[in-house]
Amino acid sequence: MEILVDFVQMRGFLMPSPTAQAPAAEVFQTVEWLQHLARHGFEAAPRCWFVGMASGLQGARCALALTLTENGVRGLSNYYSSVFGPVGEGAALAAWSLLAEALRGHPSGAVVDLQPLDAEAPWVDSMATALRAAGYRVDRYFCFGNWYLPVAHACFSDYLRERPSPLRHSIERGRRRLQRAGHVLRILADAGPELEEEIAAFESVYQRSWKVPEPCAAFMPGLIRLAAAQGWLRLGVLRVQGEPVAAQAWLVHAGKANIYKLAYVEGFERFSPGSVLTAALMAHVMDVDRVREVDYLTGDDAYKKDWMSHRRERIGLIAFHPRRLRGLLAAARHFGGKALRSLRPSVPR
Known part of the structure; x- marks a missing residue:
């Protein structure tokens, strides 16, 4: 190059x-x-x-x-x-x-x-x-x-109350089913010893999801490592009975949370894994990181309007x-x- x-x-x-x-x-x-x-x-x-x-x-x-x-x-x-x-x-x-x-x-x-x-x-x-x-x-x-959200809420709970009722019910129903099934939801924000394990989980979910394969296979693992080193990373992984079923990579920088990559494994829709994991990461960036904005980045996908307020x-x-x-x-x-x-x-x- x-x-x-x-x-x-x-x-x-x-x-x-x-x-x-x-x-x-x-x-x-x-x-x-x-x-x-x-x-x-x-x-x-x-x-x-x-x-x-x-x-x-x-x-x-x-x-x-x-x-x-x-x-x-x-x-x-x-x-x-x-x-x-x-x-x-x-x-x-x-x-x-x-x-x-x-x-x-x-x-x-x-x-x-x-x-x-x-x-x-x-x-x-x-x-x-x-x-x-x-x-x-x-x-x-x-x-x-x-689609994006200027954060004007005191906490995630206040924000969630304003979401459409179908979305709130989906999250609540998914949480109950996950609780019964046995699950672990982890959010990784640094370059600790678990980083490589969570990168492997992210790639496993992505490969078994509906998403097309990445054109550049080294890009996402490298970006996750870079983001961890820079303090940008918020990597969420949801496991059911030890199996990774949903993963999302967010980038938090300069008071803004960017929802960068997300996927879930087909066949686990009854757990609403995407919605449950998004809610957990949203709570983290609002209540822990105290961001001023959340950005859903590229595209007019219909589901983004449920989470965001502005376009x-x-x-x-x-x-x-x-x-x-x-x-x-x-x-x-x-x-x-x-x-x-x-x-x-x-x-x-």
Whole structure:
């Protein structure tokens, strides 16, 4: 894997190592996450370009992790990433303008595609403005819905009382059946001696669930180990008579709990193992970790609405340089396809 490190200069100042930056609000915008993703999260190793920016001698500093392909420049993200953004504190518009100029002159810079992004993040508007000023044609597109919960409850019990009655009854019924059957529910939050055993349990559940196999087999075990070392990990495993039947990996970082991976073994639905385990982890992050937000991350799955209270959208930002043939052709396909879709008659449900 080739990793390139460039620095965009601003008023004679170069950004220091990204590891010196303030803690990121998103776990997906940390150096540790990006390094693990680059090394273990792609079926073909990406060519990475880590671009640093700074505003003034004492100004905000950040870095953006990009990948270089024959088809353009993309953010260092894929199906494992629930949100993409810069590492660090953010930067002024002038710094983003320098980045846009650097992209315009790069051999891969005919097309720039960044996703999935927080549509409300200030840097997204700054990046779009800078790309337009550099001569790009810029557009936004929908990626997926994201359900989340701003935690406004004193404790988990208060939160649970507000959940839909079918969900509450499912949890209560599952707990009673599990109690009769004999079960153990464990939440692991550190790199203790039980870590490898619980990683094996997680993989066992995932392999026997309805989930498709992971495209990168080393990604999840490595992420669990990384999260344990960083203090992010909340790994829940539910066993019935010693057999792992449900497992969930959550990442807690900067006051936010991210529900990252979950699965249960088919055939144990009568125990509501997924709901019981989610409730236990929710109680842990609310009553022990005292998080300010719980995020169900990627997708508009119907069950997420039962647990969460708010929905937002993740978007993509795509830019084409019309003075380069590859950019012109890609822009024609993108905007032409968008125009055709808008002309299609709506089909009644």
